[in-house]
Amino acid sequence: MGTDAGTRTRAPRGGAARDREIGRVFQALADPTRRAVVARLALGPASTTELARPFDMALPSFAQHLAVLERCGLVRSRKEGRVRRFHLAPRPLADAEHWIVAQREAWNQRLDRLEAYLRE
């Protein structure tokens, strides 16, 4: 993988590794529980117990969601004594946002060109 990226005509923007990372972020955000956790952590760090509280879910299932968020880099955690505290890591969120913005800008530029052409 990766080494043949230069021979492909449609290499993903920013490289194959970054494209895979963005894919994992979108996959993580596809789930409503994980979106709610991200939205909670956007307000500030929280422990596993605090994060789990709003959800009617067994703790091992909830821990799986946290693991998915941590694997794709959206959240980080560290142990403080006996408590694990999570915080948001904004870069993967920014990368996903920039991917979407790039598509919308390409689409808008095309509309602008079409409009200019129709006015001529």
Add this chain to the structure above:
Amino acid sequence: MGTDAGTRTRAPRGGAARDREIGRVFQALADPTRRAVVARLALGPASTTELARPFDMALPSFAQHLAVLERCGLVRSRKEGRVRRFHLAPRPLADAEHWIVAQREAWNQRLDRLEAYLRE
């Protein structure tokens, strides 16, 4: 569903239906083939054949990806004679972008408050 939304303290921003739609968009964007199709359609409409060309994939599998994109509203299609043409529908992309932006803004505002507090 829906009717008890008012009794829940953590109703998703913009309502449960919109939150489900955003989830479907993120799910659609989690796949590299579907991201490539969205990026292609951002440059302008294309037929099924044109869209499938860069991919080493059986047409029924590719058609499944198009169906996922169409179900979540990211793309629309219409039959023109014997050819089905697809185009991007930008609103679901904008909704997904706004969700991400809202989280990043909440996170940045928290950082700003923290900084202001530390400076006092």
